[in-house]
Amino acid sequence: MISRGLVNTYHNWFDNYIGQFLNKYPELEENIQIKADHCRKVAKEIVGIAQSLMLGEREVLLAETIGLFHDIGRFMQYVKYQTFSDSKSQNHAELGVEVLKEKNILKDLTEDKREIIHKSILNHSKAEIIPDSNEKVIYYSKLVRDADKLDIWRLITEYYMVKEQKSARLSLEQAGPTGGKNKTLELELLDSNSISEKVIQAILNKKVVLKESLKTLNDFKLLQIGWLFDLNFEYSIKRLYEKKYLEKIFKTLPRNEKVFQIQRIVDEYFEQHIKTFTHEGSC
Ligand SMILES: [Fe+2]
Numbered sequence: 001m002i003s004r005g006l007v008n009t010y011h012n013w014f015d016n017y018i019g020q021f022l023n024k025y026p027e028l029e030e031n032i033q034i035k036a037d038h039c040r041k042v043a044k045e046i047v048g049i050a051q052s053l054m055l056g057e058r059e060v061l062l063a064e065t066i067g068l069f070h071d072i073g074r075f076m077q078y079v080k081y082q083t084f085s086d087s088k089s090q091n092h093a094e095l096g097v098e099v100l101k102e103k104n105i106l107k108d109l110t111e112d113k114r115e116i117i118h119k120s121i122l123n124h125s126k127a128e129i130i131p132d133s134n135e136k137v138i139y140y141s142k143l144v145r146d147a148d149k150l151d152i153w154r155l156i157t158e159y160y161m162v163k164e165q166k167s168a169r170l171s172l173e174q175a176g177p178t179g180g181k182n183k184t185l186e187l188e189l190l191d192s193n194s195i196s197e198k199v200i201q202a203i204l205n206k207k208v209v210l211k212e213s214l215k216t217l218n219d220f221k222l223l224q225i226g227w228l229f230d231l232n233f234e235y236s237i238k239r240l241y242e243k244k245y246l247e248k249i250f251k252t253l254p255r256n257e258k259v260f261q262i263q264r265i266v267d268e269y270f271e272q273h274i275k276t277f278t279h280e281g282s283c
Contacts, residue, residue, distance in 0.1 A: 001058075002058050002061045002062055002065070002109060002113065003061070004061065006061075006108055006109075007061050007064055007065055007068075010065055010068060010069070010105065011040075011043075011068065013105060014036075014039065014040075014068055014069075014072075017072075017075070018032065018036045018075070021075050021079060024079075025079050028078060028079060028082070030182070031078055031084075031182070031184050031185075032075060032078065034155070034185070035071060035074045035075065035078070035084075036075075038071065038151055038152070038155055039067075039068055039069070039070070039071050039072070039074075040068065041151045041154065042067040042068070042070060042071070042144070042147045042148050042150075042151045043064050043065075043067035043068040044067075045067065045146075045147035045148075045150045045151050046063045046064060046066065046067035046143050046144060046146075046147035047060055047063065047064050047067070048147075048235070048239070049063075049143055049146055049147055049233055049235050049236060050063040050064075050143060052233070052235035053233065053235070062113060062116065062117070062140065063140060063143050063144075065106075065117060066116075066117050066120045066121065066140055066143070066144045067144060067147050067148075069096065069100060069105075069117065069121060070093075070096070070120070070121050070124045070144050070148060071092065071096065071148075072096040072099050072100060072121075073091075073092040073093060073094070073095030073096030073097070073098070073099055074092050074096070076095055076099060077089055077090060077092045077095055078184075082184070083184060083187075083188065084184055084185070084187065085187050085188065086125070086211075087211065087212075088188075091125075092125065093121050093122050093123075093124060093125050093126075094122065096121050097118045097121055097122060100117070100118070100121075101118075115134070115137070116134070116136050116137055116140050117140075119132065119134075119137045119141065120137065120140040120141045120143075120144050121144075123137075123141035123144075123145070124141065124144045124145055124148055125148075127208050127210060127211075128208065129141045129142070129145070142232035142233070143232075143233075145230070145232065146231050146232050146233055146236040147236075149227045149230070149231065149236070149240075150236060150239060150240065150243075152224065153224065153227075153240065153243070153245035153246075153249075154243070154245065155185075156185070156221075156224060156249070157245050157248040157249060159182065159185055160221075160248065160249065160252045161248065163181060164252060186217050186220070187214070187220060189214060189215070189216055189217045189219070189220055190215065190216045190217065191216070191217045192216050192217075192218075193218070193254050194215075194216055194218065195216065195218045195219060195222065195253075195254070195258065195259075196213060196214070196215045196216065196219050198213040199213050199214070199219045199222050199223065200222070200258050200262070202226065203222055203225065203226045203262050203265070204261065204262065204265065206226075206229040206265070206269075207226075207229075208226065208229075208230060209222065209223040209226050211223070218253060218254070221249050221252065221253060222253075222262065224249060225246055225249055225250070225262065225266065228240065228246065228266060228269060229269065234273060237270070237273045238273070238274075241270050241273075241274065246266055250263055250266075
């Protein structure tokens with residue numbers, strides 16, 4: 001049966017697993033630490049969402065486990081290929097499920113719970129959730145997709161802000177050969193001023209931007225803004241709004257009519273949902 005004690009052993013296992021990578025690949029420490037920190041924070045975010053939905057203790061613990069392990073494949077992916085781009089390497093969600101199976105981490109859980117964890121991990125990074133007759137798979141997949149997005153917004157806004165400050169303060173020479181950039185986090189995309197038409201059209205229609213359409217770093221930022229329309233729970237929308245993550249991303253984009261148009265759609269979407277929150281709050 002899942003318990004606090006068991007989930008604590010998962011956290012300990014996770015810390016040891018990361019420790020092994022850090023020992024073996026000290027030169028890759030920065031990005032290993034970024035991803036490890038992300039996994040731990042997604043575990044916290046998913047607990048926040050699960051609690052807002054008044055789930056029971058065991059359901060919250062199962063959600064926490066999925067959050068912690070959702071990106072466990074990232075470490076093997078990174079040391080093997082030195083990229084976080086699945087298309088340039090291997091699907092990191094599939095790799096993660098392989099790691100969990102191979103190390104037999106979830107041996108103390110029932111087959112039913114293992115299935116929910118594996119399938120939620122496989123679904124977390126897909127453009128859309130794969131249809132499944134097990135409603136729990138769909139539900140936990142929605143939870144981890146929201147939690148993952150919330151923490152990626154935290155991570156990238158911190159990163160974009162530091163990067164902007166660095167480039168404002170330092171000349172390229174002073175900032176070093178990379179100019180303060182982390183090309184791996186930027187998926188090695190071109191940092192030019194342009195935005196691809198396919199990406200703009202997808203967002204204007206509130207559709208998921210496909211990774212295949214990405215050509216520039218601005219396209220990637222817009223893909224991340226468009227995740228708003230894919231959030232599943234009101235709590236997540238409210239949290240995103242309160243943290244002002246999208247406002248911060250908009251500040252790093254070129255100021256032109258297309259970007260303003262997207263900003264208006266985002267504002268309207270928030271307004272509609274915030275009205276719902278206010279209404280709920282007043283009942
Ligand atoms: Fe993630």
